[in-house]
Amino acid sequence: MKKIFTKITAFILIAILICACNAVKRVPNGKNLLLKNDIIVNGKSTNDEVASNQMYQKPNSNLLGYRLRLNLYNLANLNPDSTYQAKFKNNPEKYERMSKILSAKQVDRLGQSFWYKGIHEFLKKTGEAPVIIDTSKTKKSVLRLKSYYFNNGYFKVATNYNIDSIGFKRAKINYNITTGPAYTLDSIRTNISSPALDSLYKKSPEPSLLKSGNQFKTSDFEEEKNRITTYFRNHGAYFFQPTYVTYDVDTIGKKDKADITLIIKDNTIQEKDSSRSEPFKLYKISDVNIYTDYSTANAKKPIKDSTTYNNFNLYSYNKLKYKPRAITDAIFITKGGTYADFRTTLSSRYLNNLKIFNYPSIQYEVDKRDSTAQSLIAKVYLTPRKKYSFGATLDLTHSNIQDFGIGASISETIRNVFNRAETLEISARVNVGSSKDMANPNNNFFNVSEYGLDMKLNFPRILMPFGTEKIIPKSMIPSTSVAAGFSKQRNIGLDKESFTGGLSYLWSPKRYNTAKLDLLNAQYVRNLNPDNYYKVYTSSYDELNGIAQNYNTTAENVDAQGNLIIPTGTTNFTNEVLSNQTALQPGDPQYEDVESIEERRVRLTENDFILATSYTFTKTTKKDLADNNFYQFKTKIETAGTLLSAISSVANLPKNSNGSYEIFNLEYSEYIKTEFDYIKHWDFGKEKVLAVRSFFGIAIPFGNSNYIPFSRSYYSGGSNDNRAWQPYALGPGSTDAVNDFNEANMKIALSGEFRFKIFGDVKGAFFADAGNIWNVLDNVTDEKARFDNVNDLAEIALGSGFGLRYDLSFFVVRLDLGFKTYNPAHEPGERWFKEYNFGHSVLNFGINYPF
Incomplete structure (x- = not known):
């Protein structure tokens, strides 16, 4: 394999060298290929990007110094039609022979095929024609440079240029700028x-x-x-x-x-x-008129219904379908108030956020009733969306569980449910997929499935038994969501049913800030097939089975080959070890291994009930999708079970044999969790972007729990994390990922990625991902998996690699190849670059950028 790879690499390098020698293939005699624009300011070269952008001509783009697009263009035949016709013009007998085999029409059409024409069209489109120095454009660039420096205070700036030959048909342009003093x-x-x-x-x-x-x-x-x-x-x-x-x-x-x-x-x-x-006048608002069902057709009809509420005039061409307050709460233009642009913008945003109207139109006209002509009438035109809307989607999916999946969903949205701009969203989904990590005795390709039903009711205001206007004014565009959902997974691990419900509040303290309070977030997870545990978590079974080879004394626990029978044999053997019925005794390392295996099995097969409250705050400076110079900060704090424990304690409810409170005969989870996520992008121009992400999260169990539920724990690895490891395949600590789905309750991650354009919509990236997960303050006893002090930071793994992205405008398809650069699972001194090869690399497929 290594020999084949070496040959391929050598072939590519030779091809690149051949192409590079032919870079001036299409440069006419007496002309020069532009290799560089050198802007020399007061005798020194400058990398001022704004100054560089004044150029009418820029060199051909390059990838790490190699002009890939230029060489692709040079490979193309610029006149494939003429070449194809000349082929037969010089050899008419060949045309006759081919016409007898195919037909004259087919031979002519062959010249339009991909191999004769299409491939050259592709090379021309993908490639880039050589940039040949044009002195008329150079002179225009000089004038633009002079204007640029003049506009920056250098009123006595002097400019000129000279062209330097730097090889056969190659040259660079020196732009000489003498600024003089700045004013x-x-x-x-x-x-x-x-x-x-x-x-x-x-x-x-x-x-x-x-x-x-x-x-x-x-x-x-x-x-x-x-x-x-x-x-x-x-x-x-x-x-x-x-x-x-x-x-x-x-x-x-x-x-x-x-x-x-x-x-x-x-x-x-x-x-x-x-x-x-x-002289300019300052205007006040004399009236606010709201047209609740405006359309081009309705505009010619008479008003049939109207009302006045809190100095707002509401009109309808048909029967008014909205309670006035539902609309007036979204409008910040007030009668008697001073005209202000920001009130128009804020009103438009809030009305659009209701999701029951198309984007509103707000217009003003001078009130002719005012003799001083200093009053405006505000007219708000609202075009309702359809009360009922149906949607359907079909998706190809890829996740940490599924290698490949096909998902379909249908949804129904009902608007203005209670005539106060509420929206009800009901959706159903189904997914079938393939996963090599799942137990699959029949070797079926589609071996996992899931279906679910969700409902969400949105209110464009804060629903509280007391007023919140002083704390969260309507200018923050608050909303309330009540949600409920059900999902069922089959052939995914232990098979699960999940029931969820929640009450949450969302608002925007500032233009680019958001805050979310999940007052109640309930989740009940029921495992349908816990006896399947050792068929899914095969590494745990292999370890337990290996111990049983030496210590099992009950013949009924094993099959004819001497392996533990699932689930009866694994359960009986574990019970025998932990009740001291075998030669293994407490303190023995293998006894502790059995204890740890059982501890994990119980944790992952127990049903979970979580009642949590969380607060999330997000701040960003990103103005739009094209903004690549911004930062984003997100923090979250969550607590679960505290309310239930408080009620149980006050009510003096009894505890079970484990010393824990129960609800519906189920021990509920109790923990506190906090996360910090920071993303920063630097735009270096020419589609070069440096992106950095840092993350820290920790969840600490207490009170009713001594561990974190699987659904609330952390994992490492995968296409959006450390890309040199598969999902769940890194950590905890230096354990070498001994389990099938490795998780823990603390995580540190730091990633950096340099993105650049290759050609067209194809982008590239070099990246480095660092991080790991650990267990802290929970019931895990393995020292390699625990975080005990700062020395354990030496267990932070490092992966690095490169990737390709194809931009489809509405989303980005991403391929990343990650290499294990520093692997903490190895012994100290053996961690750097021991697996830095293609044999141990990981190819990740993802949708959109990881951060």
């Missing part, structure tokens, strides 16, 4: 014609972005213009626009300094063929 701002004055705006400007609590002593930058002037416009329009200046802000820059008699005068003229009003000016 700074000296005195700053204002000249605002409208008295209302002049008074408003002087009251502004925000300082100007133009400050004496700062370097002159056009961008600062633009930002100040936008700041002023936003401030004025949020304080009544409805007709004000950024174009009304101009600047006078005076450098006469100044040495490297400029006096600035900010000028705002009166409002210009166009009237037919003439125009006039008048």
Whole structure:
């Protein structure tokens, strides 16, 4: 295998060298391929990306210095049709022979096939034509560079260029910039014609972005213009626009300094063929009219129903179907209030968030009833969505449990359930899949299945027996969700039924912040086939069976080959060992192994009941999907069982033989859990992004529990975690993942990924993932699996590798190849690069980026 890989690698390298030698294949004689733009500022090269973006011509893209797309383009035949026709023009007998075998029509169509034409079209489209130096474009680039530096305060900038030959038909362009001294701002004055705006400007609590002593930058002037416009329009200046802000820059008699005068003229009003000016006015809202069922067709009909509520006028072309408060609570424009842009935006967001209307239209017109012409009528046009909407999906899935799955779901959404903008969502789902990790005695491809039913009722407000407006005002767009669900898994481990229910509150304290309070989150998990445990967790069975070979004394426990029978033999042998009926005694290492195996079996086969409360806060600076320069912070704290224990203690309820409280004859879980997740992206331009993620989570059992339920524990490995290990295959600690599904109650993870464009929609990445899981303050006794002190941080695993991504716009298909760089499962001194090869690598398939 290694020899084959070596040959393939050598072949690829030779092919690359051949292509590289042919990079100037399509560069005409007397012309040069552009290899580099070198911007030299005051004698020194600069990597200023903004300056580089002023170029009309940029070199062909490269991948690690290799111009892949250029060489792909050079491999293409630019005129495949002519080549195909010439093939027969020089040899007409060949055309006749092929026509007899196929037909003249088929021979002609053969020239349009993929092998004769399509492959060359693909190479041209995927590749990149050589960038040949064009001096006319170079001169334009020089002018743009001069303008760029001038706009940054270098008023005496001088520019020129020269072209340096650096090989056969290859050259670079040197852009020489001599900036001269940078001008700074000296005195700053204002000249605002409208008295209302002049008074408003002087009251502004925000300082100007133009400050004496700062370097002159056009961008600062633009930002100040936008700041002023936003401030004025949020304080009544409805007709004000950024174009009304101009600047006078005076450098006469100044040495490297400029006096600035900010000028705002009166409002210009166009009237037919003439125009006039008048001072700007500050407007108030005289009426808020809401059209609850607006459409193009309805606009021509008369109003049939209307009402007034809290100074809002509601109109309907048919019977009004909404309780007024359901809509007015979402509108922040108030009668008698000052016009403000932010109130329009906030109202639009809230109304859209109700999910019962299409995106609203909010318009204003001057109220002709006001003789001073300083009043506006706000008109809110709402177009209802359909009350009932049906949806269906069919998905291909990949998860930590399933290698491949096919899922289907149907859903029904009912809007305005109680006439207060509530939405009810009911959905059903089914999934069949394949998993090599599951017990599969019949060797079926589709060996796992799941189906479920979910219901969610959303209220666009906080449902509490007391008012919350002072704590969570409606400007935070609060909502309440009541959810319930049922799912059943078959042939997935022990087979399970899950019942869930919850009451949660969601709101946005700030524009890009969200907070969620899960007041009640209940989950009941019932294992349907616990006797299947040792068929699923085969490593536990192998270890127990190995011990039984030496210590089993009951013939009924084993089959004809001497292996423990599942489940009777495994259960009996374990009981015999733990009741001291075998030669194994407490203190013996293999006795402790049996004890640990049984401890894990009980934990993973017991039914779980969890009643939890959690609070999650998320803050991000990401403005949109294209933003690659942001950070995101998420923290969560969760507590479970505390309320039930408090009630049990106050009610003086009895405990069971294990010293634990029960509900419905089931020991409920009690723990506290907290998580911190931080993601940071740096955009280096040209589609190069560095992404980093750090995560810490810990769940501590107490009171009614001495371990964390499997569904609330942590695992490591997989396509969104440490990609050098399979899911559940890393840790805990330095245990070498002795179990089939390894989990623990503490996790540390740190990942870094450098992303770059290869060609077209194909992207690449180099990554490094570090982390592990440990047991802490629970009932696990294995020292290798526990985190006892900071020295255990030496057990943090490191994986590294590279990946490919294909961007389909609506999602990204991802392949990552991870290599075990540092494996803490080995002895100290044997952990670095011992498995750094393709034989021990892990290929991960994923959808979208991991972070």
